[in-house]
Amino acid sequence: MVASVDRIALPWGSRTPYGRHGSWPERQDICLREGVDPDTVQRWVQAASILHSDGDAMDIAVVDGRMAGVRGRTQDRVNRGRLGPKDLFGWQANASPDRLTRPLVRRDGQLVECDWATAMDRIATRSRELLHERGPGSIGFYTSGQLFLEEYYTLAVLARAGIGTNHLDGNTRLCTATAAEALKESFGCDGQPGTYDDIDHADVIALFGHNLAETQPVQWMRVLDRLEGGDPPRLLCVDPRPTRPARAATVHLAPRLGTNVALFNALLHEIIRTDRVDHDYVEAHTVGFEELASRVEDCTPEWAARICDVPAARIGEAAELLGTADRLLSTVLQGVYQSHQATAAAVQINNLHLIRGMLGRPGAGVLQMNGQPTAQNTRECGANGDLPGFRNWQNDDHVADLARVWNVDPETIPHYAPPTHAMQMFRYAEQGSIRMLWISGSNPAVSLPELSRIRSVLAQDRLFVVVQDLFLTETAQLADVVLPAATWGEKTGTFTNADRTVHLSDKAVDPPGEARPDLDIFLDYAARMDFRDKDGGPLITWHDPESAFEAWKRCSAGRPCDYTGLSHDKLRGGSGIQWPCNERAPEGTDRLYTDGISWAHPDVCETYGKDLVTGAADDVVEYRSLNPDGKAMLKAAAYLPPHEAPDEEYPFQLTTGRTLYHFHTRTKTGRAPQLNEAAPDVWVEAAPSDASALGLDEGDLVEVATPRGALRGRLRVTDIRPGLLFVPFHYGYWDTGGGHAPDGGTPGRAANETTVTDWDPASKQPLYKTAAAALRRVERGDGRPAPAPTTTASAPSRAGTVPDTVGGPSALVTESVGAPPDRRKEQSE
Ligand SMILES: Nc1nc2c(c(=O)[nH]1)N[C@H]1C(S)=C(S)[C@@H](COP(=O)(O)OP(=O)(O)OC[C@H]3O[C@@H](n4cnc5c(=O)[nH]c(N)nc54)[C@H](O)[C@@H]3O)O[C@H]1N2
Ligand SMILES: Nc1nc2c(c(=O)[nH]1)N[C@H]1C(S)=C(S)[C@@H](COP(=O)(O)OP(=O)(O)OC[C@H]3O[C@@H](n4cnc5c(=O)[nH]c(N)nc54)[C@H](O)[C@@H]3O)O[C@H]1N2
Numbered sequence: 120m121v122a123s124v125d126r127i128a129l130p131w132g133s134r135t136p137y138g139r140h141g142s143w144p145e146r147q148d149i150c151l152r153e154g155v156d157p158d159t160v161q162r163w164v165q166a167a168s169i170l171h172s173d174g175d176a177m178d179i180a181v182v183d184g185r186m187a188g189v190r191g192r193t194q195d196r197v198n199r200g201r202l203g204p205k206d207l208f209g210w211q212a213n214a215s216p217d218r219l220t221r222p223l224v225r226r227d228g229q230l231v232e233c234d235w236a237t238a239m240d241r242i243a244t245r246s247r248e249l250l251h252e253r254g255p256g257s258i259g260f261y262t263s264g265q266l267f268l269e270e271y272y273t274l275a276v277l278a279r280a281g282i283g284t285n286h287l288d289g290n291t292r293l294c295t296a297t298a299a300e301a302l303k304e305s306f307g308c309d310g311q312p313g314t315y316d317d318i319d320h321a322d323v324i325a326l327f328g329h330n331l332a333e334t335q336p337v338q339w340m341r342v343l344d345r346l347e348g349g350d351p352p353r354l355l356c357v358d359p360r361p362t363r364p365a366r367a368a369t370v371h372l373a374p375r376l377g378t379n380v381a382l383f384n385a386l387l388h389e390i391i392r393t394d395r396v397d398h399d400y401v402e403a404h405t406v407g408f409e410e411l412a413s414r415v416e417d418c419t420p421e422w423a424a425r426i427c428d429v430p431a432a433r434i435g436e437a438a439e440l441l442g443t444a445d446r447l448l449s450t451v452l453q454g455v456y457q458s459h460q461a462t463a464a465a466v467q468i469n470n471l472h473l474i475r476g477m478l479g480r481p482g483a484g485v486l487q488m489n490g491q492p493t494a495q496n497t498r499e500c501g502a503n504g505d506l507p508g509f510r511n512w513q514n515d516d517h518v519a520d521l522a523r524v525w526n527v528d529p530e531t532i533p534h535y536a537p538p539t540h541a542m543q544m545f546r547y548a549e550q551g552s553i554r555m556l557w558i559s560g561s562n563p564a565v566s567l568p569e570l571s572r573i574r575s576v577l578a579q580d581r582l583f584v585v586v587q588d589l590f591l592t593e594t595a596q597l598a599d600v601v602l603p604a605a606t607w608g609e610k611t612g613t614f615t616n617a618d619r620t621v622h623l624s625d626k627a628v629d630p631p632g633e634a635r636p637d638l639d640i641f642l643d644y645a646a647r648m649d650f651r652d653k654d655g656g657p658l659i660t661w662h663d664p665e666s667a668f669e670a671w672k673r674c675s676a677g678r679p680c681d682y683t684g685l686s687h688d689k690l691r692g693g694s695g696i697q698w699p700c701n702e703r704a705p706e707g708t709d710r711l712y713t714d715g716i717s718w719a720h721p722d723v724c725e726t727y728g729k730d731l732v733t734g735a736a737d738d739v740v741e742y743r744s745l746n747p748d749g750k751a752m753l754k755a756a757a758y759l760p761p762h763e764a765p766d767e768e769y770p771f772q773l774t775t776g777r778t779l780y781h782f783h784t785r786t787k788t789g790r791a792p793q794l795n796e797a798a799p800d801v802w803v804e805a806a807p808s809d810a811s812a813l814g815l816d817e818g819d820l821v822e823v824a825t826p827r828g829a830l831r832g833r834l835r836v837t838d839i840r841p842g843l844l845f846v847p848f849h850y851g852y853w854d855t856g857g858g859h860a861p862d863g864g865t866p867g868r869a870a871n872e873t874t875v876t877d878w879d880p881a882s883k884q885p886l887y888k889t890a891a892a893a894l895r896r897v898e899r900g901d902g903r904p905a906p907a908p909t910t911t912a913s914a915p916s917r918a919g920t921v922p923d924t925v926g927g928p929s930a931l932v933t934e935s936v937g938a939p940p941d942r943r944k945e946q947s948e
């Protein structure tokens with residue numbers, strides 16, 4: 120069956136229902152440029168999507184050396200051929216006419232074009248001067264969750280063993296630092312326990328602060344297909360906005376912002392009170408049950424109801440759902456990770472699974488989600504605040520082992536303190552101890568909190584800023600050197616999604632102008648700096664993506680994220696493969712912890728843990744006494760109120776987040792016409808009762824102000840929790856239509872003008888989802904609605920009052936169900 124579907128109007132496409140324990144049918148989505156059809160495509164090149172962490176496998180169509188479209192790969196375990204709207208249309212940004220094609224350097228205050236030798240020489244010279252004058256601690260690297268594994272590994276080696284700096288982190292700090300920390304706190308080590316296949320088997324699926332429909336649309340298609348098939352799952356959704364999952368849920372809880380810990384403690388209280396505890400599992404595999412039980416003893420639903428402003432009866436219903444599940448799958452994302460008490464809350468979801476024994480079996484799994492496509496690799500390669508291969512910086516044996524892999528002295532690798540986290544790096548840059556900051560694959564002048572501060576940090580004369588990007592972003596405009604990077608489709612490499620599936624993404628077309636792959640840029644820098652190992656040989660011995668991958672395999676050998684059974688060739692042709700993949704598991708591993716907890720023993724664990732409330736690090740002695748046998752740890756936490764509560768001046772709660780059609784600061788999705796038009800400008804969501812109390816209507820221009828700053832956007836009245844405002848964070852001042860930088864007089868439109876510089880004590884992830892704000896009208900609307908989609912959580916409260924979001928002819932996508940066998944054969948070539 121073949122259908123042509125407007126995938127802006129119908130983002131999840133047509134249904135392919137299937138029953139519990141069945142296998143998800145294939146559906147191939149194809150989107151080709153006008154005038155191109157499958158027969159005129161000259162080459163299909165294998166890749167996977169780079170605009171979220173789902174890892175949807177796709178092929179890029181090439182005609183005359185140019186990208187001409189994409190199609191889903193039906194043989195892949197993750198998506199079975201389906202693609203979401205961003206993947207169907209986002210590839211067009213690669214060919215945008217405003218791509219950076221030559222390096223730029225700042226001369227007399229202006230960024231001017233130059234050749235690569237000039238730009239790289241300037242960076243190497245400045246690096247050497249700083250190393251000489253101020254030492255390695257004066258140089259910091261801020262990278263991404265969007266480069267490839269081979270690139271992060273190279274960056275980690277050159278920063279940690281070449282420069283010898285402790286200041287290397289990713290924007291993963293803003294993204295999945297809490298996922299990693301929560302896994303480490305509960306299981307002793309990072310590594311996703313569950314798998315997407317658990318969706319096929321679960322009878323209850325619980326989403327905690329995760330707008331699955333908009334941020335992992337392909338897995339939402341899978342849930343929708345199960346909801347329409349036999350023996351459908353029941354859904355629990357915890358989110359203060361009326362997301363699509365919230366509307367489809369059996370139980371929806373819309374708590375007050377920042378009260379997750381109170382709510383989760385009440386859920387645990389009910390499960391223990393009704394004795395839905397798997398005592399055998401708890402006894403065999405965990406420590407800390409008594410303390411957890413006593414911590415939540417007083418956390419009744421009535422107690423939590425007052426804090427969270429959710430009916431106690433509803434909390435009881437949610438606990439009943441979780442307590443009676445035969446196979447429970449939970450996912451956790453930014454509504455927890457970027458909210459108050461992030462790690463403490465995320466850990467309570469691990470506790471829920473541990474006390475119910477819901478782990479390591481089909482359908483029983485927890486997904487502490489990732490957001491960015493390659494965030495997993497930033498973490499495992501040690502380009503964030505960890506050592507490569509999930510090694511423990513406090514364990515001398517682990518540092519010595521890493522030094523062996525790199526053939527350097529252990530003292531070369533900084534391990535005197537935890538690797539510096541991103542928020543601290545910007546603080547050091549502000550204070551002047553960091554003098555060079557190299558930013559790759561991130562746009563902090565839009566994405567970090569409190570933008571007026573970030574702009575002033577980056578604009579300082581004494582700070583030498585290098586920005587490696589595809590476009591002259593808001594951040595690049597503040598740089599001293601701008602390096603034009605090649606990206607997805609223009610370079611080869613691998614990356615790993617949120618359920619540990621490793622995909623290969625091959626080069627399909629040449630990059631524009633002189634743009635170079637990030638790997639080549641890092642290798643060029645390492646060669647100019649002439650980094651050496653302890654025997655005087657080159658520190659970095661690889662020269663291309665494949666040799667970099669082979670080097671990483673040696674570093675990962677025997678570690679939890681063991682890649683030794685993988686190779687670029689093995690990843691070509693078929694499906695992505697889940698790590699660990701080694702001699703023992705040559706086809707990969709679907710679930711971790713099927714046979715007890717494997718990486719929590721004091722000798723092997725990645726961390727000795729932290730106090731969830733203060734963030735104070737434990738040492739090996741404390742860890743050994745808590746967990747001598749390496750079991751899972753049930754860590755309890757008391758609820759504390761958010762730091763910033765509404766008051767008379769700032770009476771609203773404010774949260775920020777995403778919409779279906781855009782990715783982050785829109786450098787790619789803002790340049791794809793179908794996506795841009797679906798949500799062309801910022802908006803502000805408020806509840807009908809709040810709007811009418813202030814006399815506001817749909818489409819009015821409003822201002823949202825916090826103690827940090829203000830932004831302006833059009834009002835959309837939705838069924839959001841009363842007292843809460845929502846602003847999407849995608850809109851910086853770059854715009855196809857003409858956004859502007861805030862100039863003191865007129866506020867801008869970026870959500871982060873208003874957010875606070877504050878972070879979770881354990882994971883150091885910034886709080887984008889708990890602030891107090893004021894709302895006022897700037898100007899009455901002219902009858903036109905806010906530029907917000909109607910297909911998503913931003914749907915108007917009164918249906919039919921705003922025209923439906925549609926894409927039209929340019930958004931038509933071919934969907935084929937039950938593809939003929941010959942097409943499948945051609946695809947696997
Ligand atoms: N379309 C799209 N998809 C994406 C991305 C994108 O930019 N656009 N980015 C990718 C990345 S990097 C990430 S990290 C993920 C993020 O994916 P999600 O976490 O799903 O997205 P968000 O919109 O940031 O936040 C999710 C929900 O948290 C809720 N929330 C806010 N505060 C609270 C709270 O205190 N408690 C609870 N329980 N919920 C709260 C919000 O209402 C929101 O609906 O998406 C990935 N996928
Ligand atoms: N208020 C608020 N702020 C938030 C969030 C929120 O929910 N609310 N979410 C946070 C989260 S979870 C995240 S992940 C961050 C995202 O924040 P950022 O990472 O800053 O946002 P992006 O727009 O994805 O920036 C990535 C940059 O890398 C460039 N790029 C893309 N591909 C490549 C490549 O191959 N090589 C190189 N060198 N560059 C490339 C893009 O052009 C873009 O400029 O935002 C955070 N900020």
Ligand SMILES: [Mo]
Pocket residue numbers: 293294295490491
């Ligand atoms: Mo993220």
